Amino acid sequence: MPDLDPDEFRRLGHQLVDWVAEHRASLASLPVRPEVTPGAIRAQLPASLPDKPADDVGAALTALLDDVVVPGSLHWQHPGFFGYFPANASLLSLLGDLASGGLGGQGMLWSTAPAGTEVEQVLMDAFAEALGLGPEFTFDGGGGGSLQDSASSGALVALLAALHRSSPDWRESGVDGRERVYVTAETHSSLAKAVRVAGLGAQALRIVPFAPGTFAMSPEALAGMLADDVAAGLRPVLVCPTVGTTGTGAVDPVRAVALAAREHGMWVHVDAAWAGVAALCPEFRYVLDGVELVDSFCTDAHKWLCTAFDASFLWVRDGRALPDALSITPEYLRNAATESGAVVDYRDWQVPLGRRFRALKLWAVVQGTGLDGLREHIRGHVALASELAERVRAAPRFALAVEPSLALVCLYVLGPDGEPDDEATRATLERVNAGGRSFLTHTSIEGRYAIRVAIGSLTTTASDVDTLWRSLTSP
Incomplete structure (x- = not known):
């Protein structure tokens, strides 16, 4: 099978690196969650694979990314991603991944x-x-x-x-x-x-x-x-x-x-x-x-x-x-x-x-941030979670479900009687997610529906938490 020669790989590699860099730079402007229905992505793809190579591999790949993958993805690297737990795919670590794949x-x-x-x-x-x-x-x-x-x-x-x-x-x-x-x-x-x-x-x-x-x-x-x-x-x-x-x-x-x-x-x-x-x-x-x-x-x-x-x-x-x-x-x-x-x-x-060779990813990260950079990363998210928890405590329509744990805050929406209201909490989460600026997931605490706010995305700042809070508290 003919492979790319080093010069062609270099050209296509630059093209893909440019795509990744631009994607990350513009990620905050995209909705966190895609508006897709089951089967819609499959319907956009050809059912059979080509017998002949594409005329331009780079163009074929970036077209798939732009037209199908990005519009159909939940964006875990988005600054408004507060669901599940973070998935910090730093660009530094991608350098190590590239080296690992290159060594093969x-x-x-x-x-x-x-x-x-x-x-x-x-x-x-x-x-x-x-x-x-x-x-x-x-x-x-x-x-x-x-x-x-x-x-x-x-x-x-x-x-x-x-x-x-x-x-x-x-x-x-x-x-x-x-x-x-x-x-x-x-x-x-x-x-x-x-x-x-x-x-x-x-x-x-x-x-x-x-x-x-x-x-x-x-x-x-x-x-x-x-x-x-x-x-x-x-x-x-x-x-x-x-x-x-x-x-x-x-x-x-x-x-x-x-x-x-x-x-x-x-x-x-x-x-x-x-x-x-x-x-x-x-x-x-x-x-x-x-x-x-x-x-x-x-x-x-x-x-x-x-x-x-x-x-x-x-x-x-x-x-x-x-x-x-x-x-x-x-x-x-x-x-x-x-x-x-x-x-x-x-x-x-x-x-x-x-x-x-997974260690290369971590090696690249530590060389690029130092342990002090990683500590700053963690401390910043814990501080943002603490500030959010104080907002929840002060808001009459909300209550903490449990005390915050590091960078995780769990909360309820309260009903007119001052008790946690499952339907109101669920409706609030769904409204926030539908808005596209933030993404949340939930848990069940002693049978009560609760919103989880897991702060930890690489580019999340106080401004992104402010945006989330406005979405949570809007009527």
Whole structure:
């Protein structure tokens, strides 16, 4: 197959870079949410692929982007995007992605990607130090980290390592139906999916009640459930405290949860996908309280840390735990470096065999911002959320659903009786989203419909929060 020659690639690459730069520069002028109906985008595309190449590949690609993709996309990089959690695809990180794609390496083994492996190891150890995780999570300290595609994958491999530790013959004999995994009703659905993918069955997932007056896991309730399950002949395998739940931003008491789990020898995996990176700032390091007692810790670079999807940090205390659970070595993967035991083969730290050079994205970001720039980024969003929360407190038609958590604010619209009004809250969210200047998502809090305002987009400023507030409060 004929490929582009370097000069033609250079020409087309400049054209596409110009398109991306212009798209980002004009993004604020676009509606955040597309006005499309299901099937409308498919209807604009030809049903068959061309037998012959396009006369102008660059023109064909930019035409698709301009005419179909941009009008049909939810714009996650828009300054008025306040839904879900942020997805910070900085232009800095795109430079690293371009370099990774240009190298075209396959990082499954150290021997197939020595630089890819060791750059990632250095980066993971350095971020562990910057976050305050402690030396036990570094390669030098006997642990180590890897860049997963997502926190969902991190949860799955942590569960597989937990199963292996609970039953070392698990790889051969499989599960026996007695395994149990402990979460709360606020825990991300990726844990339920991990349980399903691992073949444990729905009965394996145990929902721990909240501590009174909170949406955080009750350590006392967990301890009681563990004792009861062990007495019933069941096998507690993993508990997942969350730091910054998706629904309300709740922070489970990691230290107390880990202590409750310790006597049963179970794996403690912390899901801090959104909030964990806040620990770069000393004043927010409380989110890591108790992490020194856990087995694995996950937080995403691709949410709030200026790095394009996909890049999720996963650290483990025991650097052998994931390879022991996951390694399968057919003859075609054998090599002298692996046999020496002196290298890390990242294929043993994840479910897929292959992997991209994700570390280049983060390397580009840190070189372009420094850790101080990342701290400023996080602090700015937390400050904007605090200011928004004060507006909600002062507004007679609104109420905070829960206290703000870092850069997440959850609120209700009140009815004439002063109580949260589900229909009014839903109608307000729909009106804001239809206006096109801001985009919000919702959650359910004790059966009440609540609006979530997740502040975190790269270019969001106080002016964008002002625009959101005007949209929320307009009749």
